[in-house]
Amino acid sequence: MDQMLQINTLRFKTQSLPKGGLLLIDGGIHGIQGHTLQIAPDGSTRWARRCDGLFPAGSEGDGELILENNVMTTVRAWMDILLSRYQDRAQMFFIGQENEPRPCRWVWAAAAERNGIVALVQGGAVYGLEAPPDLAPMLTRLREMVDAWSESR
Numbered sequence: 001m002d003q004m005l006q007i008n009t010l011r012f013k014t015q016s017l018p019k020g021g022l023l024l025i026d027g028g029i030h031g032i033q034g035h036t037l038q039i040a041p042d043g044s045t046r047w048a049r050r051c052d053g054l055f056p057a058g059s060e061g062d063g064e065l066i067l068e069n070n071v072m073t074t075v076r077a078w079m080d081i082l083l084s085r086y087q088d089r090a091q092m093f094f095i096g097q098e099n100e101p102r103p104c105r106w107v108w109a110a111a112a113e114r115n116g117i118v119a120l121v122q123g124g125a126v127y128g129l130e131a132p133p134d135l136a137p138m139l140t141r142l143r144e145m146v147d148a149w150s151e152s153r
Contacts, residue, residue, distance in 0.1 A: 001040045010092070010122055011107040018044075019113055022079050024142040026108040035146040039075055043067040049150035061150035078138045082112040082119040085134065093123030093132050108139055 003019035017023040020041040027034025027050065036048040048062040067075065104124030108131065111120040123131065131139050 001038065001044050001046060005113055005118065007111055007118065007120055009109045009111075009120070011124070012109055015109070015111070017111045017113055017118070021113065022075055022082075023109070023111040024138060025110075026106065026139060026142060028106065035142050037142055037146060039067065043069075043072050047146050047149055049146050059150045059153065061153045063149060063153070065149070074141075078110075079112040079114060081134050081138075082110055082121065083114055083117060085119075086121040087117050087119040091121040093121070093135075108135075110135060110138060 001018050001021075004016040005019055006014050007017050007023070008014055009025070012025050012027070015023055015025060015036075016038060018038055018040040022037070022039045024037045025034065033052060034050050036046075036050070038046040043066045044064070045067050046062070046064050049060055051060040104126055106129055107122070107124035109120065109122035111118065113119075121135065125131070129139070129143075130136075
């Protein structure tokens, strides 16, 4: 992962997005506990599981690996979704706040870059792990993969 772009997110500050790749990140109210995936176009992947906070859950860890081709097919499909629906727009989805002005208990961001075009979408939910239907599968898979890798260490 030689070439990285710096993107500014609402809850996670400045994050590194691999050029031609994908960034998925989630966490608690301030992004303290959570998961991060940075995936380059060749499948090179950096992952991290953060467990800071008052009530840590899970195993903290980080690492690097190469994703298999079948997983990269899914990653490219996720990138297609992000780049076709969310490029060049500051898209935000904060579920539950329209009815109740409270801080989100869970926040997330997803970004992709291809041929100089960057898509960034971010949001969160006051209750539960809700996300827009086209983004929910990738955010669920983020948690599943990173939790499995951190538990296997």
